Amino acid sequence: MIIRFVLNGEETQIDCAPDRRVIDLLREDFGLTGIKEGCGSGECGTCTILVDGENRLSCLMLAVQLEGKSITTIEGLAGENRQHPLQEAFIRCGAVQCGYCSPGMILAARALLTENPEPTREQIREALSGNLCRCTGYQKIVDAVEAAARAMQKQKEKAG
Amino acid sequence: MKSFIPEIGCSIPRADGEAKVSGEEKYATDHYGDGLLWAGVRRAGIPHGRIRGLDAGQAKNLPGVIAILTGRDVPGTNRQGIVHKDQPVLCTDKIRHCGDPVALVLAEDRTVLAQALALITVDIEPLPGIFSIDDALRPDAPLVHEEHSGSNVLLAATVDKGNAEEAFSECDVILEETFTVPSVAHAFLETENGIAWQEPDGKIVLVVSTQAPFRDRFEISHALGIPMDRLRIIGPYLGGGFGGKDGATVQCLLVLAAIHAGGRRVKMWWSREESMAAGFKRHAVRMEYRLGAGSDGTLHALKCRLYYDTGAYAHLGGEVMALGMEHASGPYRIPHTLIEGWCVYTNNPVAGAMRGFGVAQVSFAFEGMMDRLAEKLRMDPLDLRMKNALQRGDKNGAGVTMTHSTGIVSCLEAVGSHPLWKGKEQWMAEAPPFKKRGVGVAAVFNAMGYGRGLPDSAIAKVELTAEGKIRVYCGVSDMGQGNATAFFQIAGGVLGQENDAIELVQPDTARTLPSGSASAGRTTYTYGNALIQAAEELRRRIIGRAALMILADTVDELELLPGRVKHLKSGREIPLNILASVMPPEDRICISQFIMPVARDGLETGKAFFIGFPHLLFSYAAHLAAVEMDELTGTLEVKAYLAATDAGRVLNPQSYEQQVHGAIAQGIGYALCEEIKLEEGRILTPDLATFIIPGAMDIPDMMSISVETCETSGPYGMKGAGEVGINGPLPAIAGALAQACGIRVKTAPLTAERILEAMVEQQTACERKPS
Known part of the structure; x- marks a missing residue:
């Protein structure tokens, strides 16, 4: 079937089986391999994408569920900019090791900061509790989200 | 990002950070290709038994199934193992654990692959199993490996010093306790996977999530009987390893699949459940x-x-x-x-x-x-x-x-x-x-x-490229621990070049040199020592060749600076790209080996x-x-x-x-x-x-x-x-x-x-x- 949606800011349509997993569609047909797969059953969060700004697991979604939605993957997070403040902070704060969880982690953090621009460390941990990381012990990821939140507030103040 | 010289002792940002947070970094999982085939394994599901028969007839007839292979199709010894070669690529007679592989299927897509795997029936005669240490050590215990020295003991050993038995009589206090710890999984987020294909000249290329690409080449060659010069193993950054990718997982299976894929690319990517069952x-x-x-x-x-x-x-x-x-x-x-x-x-x-x-x-x-x-x-x-x-x-x-x-x-x-x-x-x-x-x-x-017993060695290779940049050929994997960044710093520090003038090549048996596994707390130590030697030699060479061009009396008058060599007396400079253009390729590459010292007692x-x-x-x-x-x-x-x-x-x-x-x-x-x-x-x-x-x-x-x-x-x-x-x-x-x-x-x-x-x-x- 024909499915229409917005992918990283661009109107897109594709003819595919309605029950194709979104993660496969995005990785294989669109080449968006920044989306990772770690379990295929909604336990690890590495396949996180944003659907209308909300944090969703693309391994548990079927293509038909994309109809009319706006999807952001890690590849589209920075938009026109070279890097999103979260991406910049993840590097600077040492939140990246093997990096396999990073795209999902960053998108989950993006969804959090949209809802709560000034989260506490505890709130950050809670918001990221669906995204597993086996390398970092999470501390530097929390540091990075805090730093990005501050940077984004500053940007907003400047713009405002 | 502002340019900087990556120096030792500084918290420079990871060399792989930017590509990882943007989603650009290509892990083994991220390689696909036109005409891609998927390979998967039918596993025994029974802990101990003997294969009586295998029926793949129905699976073979399924449209989209390219090949179904069993142990009989394995051309070499069909044995893998780092020290003891006791693990079959595909089991031919005996099953020793639930995750043992009995058939390999190549299919056009993952749906057909799953259907075909389900349609294969394996007739296994169950044998009494050994599920605990005590079971294994019973004198009448059934043997997991009949050919192994008449018992289930892989290795029994003693380490001693002094005379412990007697020394206890000299102690004021003696305590006894028994502790147990369970088996656990590495749970790296990127499960075991790779992609392989055969080139028109017969060579086989394998891109794989591995901690030991050079040992993989040896293992594949042994198990499948393929000369090592016909195998090329490429080991990109891993999505975690922690030891679980130090040894053959998908390697032999994928190369075997590639031999039967008619030049098409074949991908194998274990599910989380398969990783739990079959992984280390x-x-x-x-x-x-x-x-x-x-x-x-x-x-x-x-x-x-x-x-x-x-x-x-x-x-x-x-x-x-x-x-x-x-x-x-x-x-x-x-x-x-x-x-x-x-x-x-x-x-x-x-x-x-x-x-x-x-x-x-x-x-x-x-x-x-x-x-x-x-x-x-x-x-x-x-x-x-x-x-x-x-x-x-x-x-x-x-x-x-x-x-x-x-x-x-x-x-x-x-x-x-x-x-x-x-x-x-x-x-x-x-x-x-x-x-x-x-x-x-x-x-x-x-x-x-x-x-002791095998040299803990690494061979570093560093090049001044034709463009005047520095390229480090890392022969040892980075599974996330950051050794590639350490190599980046070592090259930057010794050669004084800026971050955007240093390039890292990840392990590739065709381009980098054997440097052992990413393991044992040895990765940065051994390769780093080799790289210091190689980079220092390259530094001497760059300055030595520049002396010829600049007509310096001694090399001491010259300094290697970012992008150039400078004659300090006259202030004259030679850009590295110009210098590189007069150096033949073999003169621009330095190679050095380091072997870790061992105990002398x-x-x-x-x-x-x-x-x-x-x-x-x-x-x-x-x-x-x-x-x-x-x-x-x-x-x-x-x-x-x-x-x-x-x-x-x-x-x-x-x-x-x-x-x-x-x-x-x-x-x-x-x-x-x-x-x-x-x-x-x-x-x-x-x-x-x-x-x-x-x-x-x-x-x-x-x-x-x-x-x-x-x-x-x-x-x-x-x-x-x-x-x-x-x-x-x-x-x-x-x-x-x-x-x-x-x-x-x-x-x-x-x-x-x-x-x-x-x-x-x-x-x-x-x-x-x-x-």
Whole structure:
């Protein structure tokens, strides 16, 4: 079937089986391999994408569920900019090791900061509790989200 | 980002950071290609049996199925294994664990692949299984490997020193305890996977998530009978490894598939469940300890018996046990030791390398004994450790003289002077209602390198490119631990070039040179030392060639600066791209090999190990865990954590702290929740919903102190930092629990159920006591 949606800011349509997993569609047909797969059953969060700004697991979604939605993957997070403040902070704060969880982690953090621009460390941990990381012990990821939140507030103040 | 010269000692951002956060980095999983085929494996699902027949008729007729291969289609020896070649690529007759592969299917897509795998029927005659160490050691036990020396013992060994049996009679206090730890999974987020294809000239290319690309080439060549010069292995950045990708996973299967794919690319990517069933695990171990000391706490004699369950195949089981035995007496001075070990085959999943390789297990036991001794002698647990801690010049438990950096005392001092330790009484007293608090410590160590028996070698290659940039050919994988960034810094530091003028090539058997596995705390140490030599040679060469062009009297008048060589007297400069244009390609490449030193002591022990024993260099750590236990539920929560680590000089404080944090977090998982549960060889915890690893809410903020000794043999004084940290949390947390409520758990993990059960036992015992 024909499915229409917005992918990283661009109107897109594709003819595919309605029950194709979104993660496969995005990785294989669109080449968006920044989306990772770690379990295929909604336990690890590495396949996180944003659907209308909300944090969703693309391994548990079927293509038909994309109809009319706006999807952001890690590849589209920075938009026109070279890097999103979260991406910049993840590097600077040492939140990246093997990096396999990073795209999902960053998108989950993006969804959090949209809802709560000034989260506490505890709130950050809670918001990221669906995204597993086996390398970092999470501390530097929390540091990075805090730093990005501050940077984004500053940007907003400047713009405002 | 502003340009900078990546220098040693600075927290420069990771060389791979930008590509990883943008989603651009191509892991093995991210390679596809036109006309892609998918390969998958039909697994036995039965722990022990004999194949009577296999019917793939229906599967073969399924449209979209390209080939179905069995053990008969394997062209070589059909045997894999790093030390013992006992693991078939595809089983032909005997099944030894549920994850054993019986057929390989190539299909047009994953749907057809799944259908075909389900349609294959395998007729297996079940055999009585061996599911525990005791089962395996019974004299009449059925054999997992009939061809192996008439028993299920893969390796039995002794490490001793002095005369432990007699020395116990000289001890004022003797304690005994038996500890057990379960098997656990690495749970890297990128499961085992790769992609392979045959080139028109017959050569086979394999892109694979691996910690040991050069050993893979050797394994594939042996198992499949393909000359090594027809194999090219490419090892991109890994999505985690932790030891689980040190050895053949998908490699031989994929190359076999590629031979039957008519030049098309074939991809294999294990599901999480398949990774649990067929991937390597950490060994489950039983440890029987007897420790004797003087009344002042001076350790005098240790006797222990260690039993490692290596599962269905040897993999690195013997070597894992060897390292465990070498560390069984802790980072302590004990004059008399007798350590016996048995590594046994069972019909459980295959155990192998995992961070803290055999040592994470024994750390629970030796530190558990130290806590019990401190309690018995009413000594401060930290003082007891300090009193017995190894110092340079001492012999360790295996009889090796500590001739290199030995920083355990400094680590213990750092913990002892920390407010978390000094203020522990008050913090414990302030426990909220229905909670009990405790603070525990652990002193741990971890050897570096392969040990005696095989050279721990790396060969660095560095090039001045035709464009005048620096290219480092890394022959050893980066699974996330950051060694590639260290190489970036070493090249930057020696050659004084800026970050955007340095390029890293990840392992590729066609371009880089054999540098061993990413393992054993050796990666940065060995390759880094080789790279310093190669980069210094390149520096000399660049300056020497520039002297010719600039007509300098001596090379001393010249300096290598970012992008150019400068003649300091005249101020004249030659850009590196111009210099490179007059140097032939072979003149622009420098290659250098480094081999790690080994222990020189003439030991009369550990003779059963033909490789991997003993070691010379060790990293050390002292850990502190502050825990809170819920009296109503038994739940244990780690509230604060401190690690003081001696991993020599720190090349990059941020990367270093990443290793410390990550190891602690995995160690907390090992202490509190991780356990592969088995029932007759079948995994009852097949996924991440049942095999629980810590999430963001489970790990506290951690503190890391670097006790920087200088390891003079290491690159800029460094030692491996990746492994030692995982050995501390389990014993430190177990010690903290005992401080909190007097319960000494001797079986890991310390789950709420186990603690609650122990509390009930403790209460019943108290009630029974006559007042």
